[in-house]
Amino acid sequence: MSLATPLRRGAALALLVLLLAPAGRAEAEDAATARERATAAAQRVRDLTAQLDTADAALAQTVSQVGQQVSGFLLDDEARVAAEQAAALAADRSAASARALYLSGGQAGLLSSLLESGDVSELSARAEAVQQVLSSARATADDAAARAKVAADVAARSQRQTDAAVVTAAQIALRVDQAQALVEAAQATLDGLSARARTLTEAEDAARALAQARARMAAAQTQALSRVRAQAPPAVYFDLYHAAARTCRGMDWTLLAAVGQVESGHGRNSAVSSAGAVGPMQFMPRTFAAYAVDGDHDGRLDPWAPADAVYTAARYLCSGGAGSPSGVQAALLRYNHAQWYVDLVLAVQTQLRAGP
Known part of the structure; x- marks a missing residue:
């Protein structure tokens, strides 16, 4: 037998003793600290959900004012x-x-x-x-x-x-991000608890409170959508929406008009978004370059030009399936990767279709 064999056995025995000896104390420490951590996490979740309620109210107000003048x-x-x-x-x-x-x-x-x-x-x-x-x-x-x-x-x-x-999708996105960040922070707080702490009453109550806050957030968004009001486009945009929609078989002009209202209030707020989108239909430069249409036939492709922007939006939405009723949601989700955006545009389009 080599010397290495007893040395390895001795090391293994020492490691086993080291692991077993403090086990009772470690278990006691976990039990003592689990409730403390669960209590602290519960308070953190309460604070975040209170902020979420405030964020929900701000989001609801912003959504209800999309395309409108505000103070x-x-x-x-x-x-x-x-x-x-x-x-x-x-x-x-x-x-x-x-x-x-x-x-x-x-x-x-x-x-x-x-x-x-x-x-x-x-x-x-x-x-x-x-x-x-x-x-x-x-x-x-x-x-x-x-x-x-x-x-x-x-x-x-x-x-x-x-x-x-003029309130646009860019402002709504900021509100949504704020609310979502609060939800994620609260969930991360709960996820950071040990398995033992999660079973304690304080943590379970906090988890239920967070679930209820999520439900309130969804309800607030739904209620806000019910208060959105479509706006009749200015004459120039009205004509552009109709003409551009005719370039895509099956597309309803109200879809373009709804996107135009949500994105810029029919050109009244075409500022560069925080993500870098530009012009009245809020295109990212790379996307516009890939689908650009010279709508005003001036020999230039300009995302800031109303005609170019609207005709390009028609082409882009059409390529995503917006020429058929079954493809509209997917096309809008491609335009802006958020379900709230899809719901908002469709809510505005429904009202435009209904007329004044």
């Missing part, structure tokens, strides 16, 4: 930032223009004037005149910056009250 206070911060950025840019441009004036012919002429002075008193007089010219130029730049800020504030307020105040 300007919702975008006060964005307008303020935009105004400040515009003012800063205007100030920079004014300062750059002033510097260019000083460093070009303006300054050369002034310096030449100083160098041509005949004596000290004349030099002093001319230097004072130069200082007045420079001060006047700086004052002009400051005044231009101040006027630019006022103009930026006015423009921001106007934008806030018109285009930017």
Whole structure:
């Protein structure tokens, strides 16, 4: 028998003793801490579900206002930032223009004037005149910056009250993500408990509370969809929806109109989304490039152009099956990978079909 054999046996025996000896104490520690952890998890879940109820209310309000004008206070911060950025840019441009004036012919002429002075008193007089010219130029730049800020504030307020105040799918997506993040955090808290802790009353109560919160969230979304109101498209979009729908056999123009309302309020809010979608039908640049149609026949493919965007949307939806009633849901889910989006578009389309 080699020396290695008893050594291996000894090591195995030592490991067995090590594993068995503290087992009772470890079991006792688990029992002592399981309830504490379950209690803490239950409180965490209660806090998150309370936040979820608030998020549900905000989501319901946002969904019910899709495509509609909302109070300007919702975008006060964005307008303020935009105004400040515009003012800063205007100030920079004014300062750059002033510097260019000083460093070009303006300054050369002034310096030449100083160098041509005949004596000290004349030099002093001319230097004072130069200082007045420079001060006047700086004052002009400051005044231009101040006027630019006022103009930026006015423009921001106007934008806030018109285009930017139209609720779209992008705002809804943010609300949905917020609510979903709360649900996932609560579920992760429960999943992190040990098997023993999950069987305790506190953890089981928390699990039931989370299930009830999920149900309330679904009910809130359903109720919000019932309050969505379709809007008659402006004449330009009305004509585009009809014409583009005719390029896809079986497509109803109301489907395009519903997508147009949900995505941008029929072009009233075509801002770039947080995901990078652009234009009145909110295309990702790569998707638009793959399906682009020159709807206005100007030789350019532009996702911001209403005709190009609507005709491209018709082509993209048609390729996804929207030409038949059985393929509409799949086509919409391809357009935006979220069931709430599909339900929202179909709710708007149903109302458009019903008419005023």
